[in-house]
Amino acid sequence: MKSRRALSTVVGAVFAIIALTSTVTYVSYSMGILDNYNQSVLTKNQQLSDVNKEKFQISSVTVPSNGRLNITVANTGSVPINFTKIWIQNTTTTTTDWSNSYTPTRNFVAPGGVLTKIGQNIPVYINPTYSYNVKLVTSRGNTQQFSMNSVGSVPVNIQFYTFPASIPSGFTTELVMIVTNNQSSTLTNLVPQISKWTSNPLPSTASCTPSAISSPPSVSTLAPGSTAVFKWDLRMTGNNGQICTYVASLQNGFVGNTASATATINAITATSSNWSTTWGILSVNYTTLQWTQDSGAHWNNNWSIPSQTNIPTVWRVNITNNDPTRPFILNGNATLVAFGTASGSNAALPWYVIKNDYPPTLHAYPTNGQTIQSNSTSRIYFGAAGATSLALQTTPVIMKTPGQYAISILLFGYWTSVQSNNFFGQNIPYEGIIVT
Numbered sequence: 001m002k003s004r005r006a007l008s009t010v011v012g013a014v015f016a017i018i019a020l021t022s023t024v025t026y027v028s029y030s031m032g033i034l035d036n037y038n039q040s041v042l043t044k045n046q047q048l049s050d051v052n053k054e055k056f057q058i059s060s061v062t063v064p065s066n067g068r069l070n071i072t073v074a075n076t077g078s079v080p081i082n083f084t085k086i087w088i089q090n091t092t093t094t095t096t097d098w099s100n101s102y103t104p105t106r107n108f109v110a111p112g113g114v115l116t117k118i119g120q121n122i123p124v125y126i127n128p129t130y131s132y133n134v135k136l137v138t139s140r141g142n143t144q145q146f147s148m149n150s151v152g153s154v155p156v157n158i159q160f161y162t163f164p165a166s167i168p169s170g171f172t173t174e175l176v177m178i179v180t181n182n183q184s185s186t187l188t189n190l191v192p193q194i195s196k197w198t199s200n201p202l203p204s205t206a207s208c209t210p211s212a213i214s215s216p217p218s219v220s221t222l223a224p225g226s227t228a229v230f231k232w233d234l235r236m237t238g239n240n241g242q243i244c245t246y247v248a249s250l251q252n253g254f255v256g257n258t259a260s261a262t263a264t265i266n267a268i269t270a271t272s273s274n275w276s277t278t279w280g281i282l283s284v285n286y287t288t289l290q291w292t293q294d295s296g297a298h299w300n301n302n303w304s305i306p307s308q309t310n311i312p313t314v315w316r317v318n319i320t321n322n323d324p325t326r327p328f329i330l331n332g333n334a335t336l337v338a339f340g341t342a343s344g345s346n347a348a349l350p351w352y353v354i355k356n357d358y359p360p361t362l363h364a365y366p367t368n369g370q371t372i373q374s375n376s377t378s379r380i381y382f383g384a385a386g387a388t389s390l391a392l393q394t395t396p397v398i399m400k401t402p403g404q405y406a407i408s409i410l411l412f413g414y415w416t417s418v419q420s421n422n423f424f425g426q427n428i429p430y431e432g433i434i435v436t
Helices: 002-055
Strands: 055-061 068-075 080-089 099-102 115-119 132-138 143-148 157-162 172-180 187-190 192-196 209-212 219-222 227-237 245-252 257-263 284-294 314-321 328-330 335-340 348-354 377-384 405-413 424-435
Touching: 055 132, 055 143, 055 187, 055 219, 068 080, 068 132, 080 115, 157 245, 172 192, 172 245, 172 257, 209 245, 219 227, 219 377, 227 245, 227 257, 284 424, 314 348, 314 405
Parallel strands: 143 187, 157 257
Antiparallel strands: 055 068, 068 115, 080 099, 080 132, 132 143, 157 172, 172 227, 187 219, 192 245, 209 227, 245 257, 284 314, 314 377, 328 405, 335 348, 335 405, 348 377, 405 424
């Protein structure tokens, strides 16, 4: 009996060891399975997070002289990007559609970096008359698609304006072309062009000279909903009421996808009915105002003038006649006047116009004098003691009292040599000086 009991104990111990070993093995296996699952979940979550962090933007698409794609991409995300495929589809309706994928050799871009020349290695030559769909694919599965030369496949929104639409002859207006991408994909290679309207009937047409190239000359990419603005300067010469009409379009654009704009010449006149609207027909460039107190040996353009007694002060300034057709003839009553603005300064100090040969000779003219041609600028001198005086202004009160003065120029003259009904007067304010 004793030996049987011992045998039972041994057998029980063996079974216990087997059961314990099986339990430990199962628990270890289960923990391993659970750890692998957790690692898979963590890896998948990291991958999904990286996919969301991966962001890039196509900043430009060009086709160099070799005819191959040159795509520039900016990494705007926080993880590196590896491009694995370029898909290119010919969408031109006049040819057989085809679609191929290629592996770019330039394919890695770090966060915040820029990658250029994507597509230069692939054997695709871009036909400028065809349109294409291009898709970039990353190793994480993100994609971005754009269209090339698709302005010729469907119309885009084109607006065309002149700013201002009405100008005097000899002046310049601006042609402004606004292109809006109303498609669902990015447009590339937008090159604007303008041509003069030639269809009949047309009213009398002015002479028009647009700048040869717009600003900017082209736009490489235009995202959906975005707008590109192109500008040309347009100089017009002609008679009142004559026009210039231009048509704007895109190179290789959709047939008939155009817009037109018209500018009109509106002559400046100075009749009694519109003096209030054309008072600026004579204008002054205040930066050219200068004075001399040493017979023209030195001309000064500073606003601080030393007080003097019995020493002539002569002024000169550039005045422009903005009339497009008529010369302006100064009358001897044209005057530069300094009005005292501070306590103790003189009330008014006049200098009358003199001919533009000062120094050394002083010539005053009471009626017809210096002529400012149409659309021209002349330097005008002021220094005579009166409208009919041949003497310079040297009275003791001139420039004697220190203080602040405001200069106003009173211009009198005629639009033609025949004075009757052609007289004109204009006040051009103000220039400030201080007499010390």
